[in-house]
Amino acid sequence: MFISLWDFFYGHFFRFWMKWLLRQMTGKCELQRIFDTYIGAQRTHRIENSLMYSKNKVLQEATFAAQSEVDKCVEDIMKEKNINTEKDVSFKICMKACLLQISGYKQLYLDVEGVRKRPYDSDNPQHEKLLLKLWNLLMPTKKLTARISKQWADIGFQGDDPKTDFRGMGVLGLINLVYFSENYTREAHQILSRSNHPSLGYSYAIVGINLTEMAYSLLKSEALKFHLYNFVPGAPTIEHFHQFYCYLVYEFDKFWFEEKPESIMYFNIYREKFHEKIKGLLLDYNVSLTLKI
Numbered sequence: 001m002f003i004s005l006w007d008f009f010y011g012h013f014f015r016f017w018m019k020w021l022l023r024q025m026t027g028k029c030e031l032q033r034i035f036d037t038y039i040g041a042q043r044t045h046r047i048e049n050s051l052m053y054s055k056n057k058v059l060q061e062a063t064f065a066a067q068s069e070v071d072k073c074v075e076d077i078m079k080e081k082n083i084n085t086e087k088d089v090s091f092k093i094c095m096k097a098c099l100l101q102i103s104g105y106k107q108l109y110l111d112v113e114g115v116r117k118r119p120y121d122s123d124n125p126q127h128e129k130l131l132l133k134l135w136n137l138l139m140p141t142k143k144l145t146a147r148i149s150k151q152w153a154d155i156g157f158q159g160d161d162p163k164t165d166f167r168g169m170g171v172l173g174l175i176n177l178v179y180f181s182e183n184y185t186r187e188a189h190q191i192l193s194r195s196n197h198p199s200l201g202y203s204y205a206i207v208g209i210n211l212t213e214m215a216y217s218l219l220k221s222e223a224l225k226f227h228l229y230n231f232v233p234g235a236p237t238i239e240h241f242h243q244f245y246c247y248l249v250y251e252f253d254k255f256w257f258e259e260k261p262e263s264i265m266y267f268n269i270y271r272e273k274f275h276e277k278i279k280g281l282l283l284d285y286n287v288s289l290t291l292k293i
Contacts, residue, residue, distance in 0.1 A: 029081045035094045041229035042285040047098045056080055063102055067235055070099045097233065104235025105228060109219055111238050112172065116216060120166040120174060130174055131162060137181040138192055156195060156204030165209060169216065173209035179242040180208070180249050187293065191253045200257055202264055211248045214275055215241065223282045230288045247291045248278070
């Protein structure tokens with residue numbers, strides 16, 4: 001109740017007068033003061049909030065601009081705030097960078113969601129080719145005897161036909177598995193080998209798909225903003241999402257063996273514990289979770 005009242009009075013009264021007072025004292029608007037004071041994710045985050053909570057529709061709508069509209073939005077903002085480019089030469093550059101990150105994050109979610117919604121289709125030659133590529137990357141010395149085969153269990157699928165395991169995350173789960181195996185082949189082989197541990201083993205592919213769901217949920221909840229705002233100077237792409245997934249795969253394997261679960265039956269408990277750990281790291285303004293080998 002108290003927090004709600006504070007938010008109301010701050011948003012409708014206190015914030016307005018505080019901004020007015022600071023502008024009189026500094027000769028600069030809130031956006032300019034943010035650029036003077038903050039860097040990295042904290043800067044972009046504060047710019048985003050300033051625009052969103054502004055009573056000016058031009059500023060509000062800037063947070064929903066497409067990447068192709070960013071340049072015009074910057075010009076409109078400068079016009080609305082009476083910012084002279086000769087006196088503040090860096091404002092235009094900084095604002096464009098922030099808007100690219102803000103609009104880029106929204107577009108990234110749409111792109112990832114689009115891939116996630118595409119179900120794995122065994123009649124699609126591209127999907128089948130990608131699945132066989134995963135096998136060849138992980139088992140280069142072992143030939144797959146048939147498309148429907150118990151051999152799929154060797155890389156951590158549950159049944160004879162992997163397509164049934166992709167239902168939750170669609171083709172996105174497969175793309176992530178292939179991306180990690182192709183770009184971090186040595187590490188993928190090591191983790192696959194460790195996943196066959198007699199007492200601490202787990203299903204490599206199934207866990208990989210589960211971690212795709214974790215990466216997706218963090219993106220959807222906007223928990224990845226600080227990480228991506230620090231990691232990508234402009235608009236993030238699905239490539240950066242794949243890279244974050246690789247970080248999760250590598251770190252989860254380390255976490256699993258450090259925790260030494262009593263049984264695979266406790267997977268969900270340790271999965272959630274790992275999830276909470278990652279969410280905690282993502283709260284840091286300076287966070288940048290990249291795979292360092």
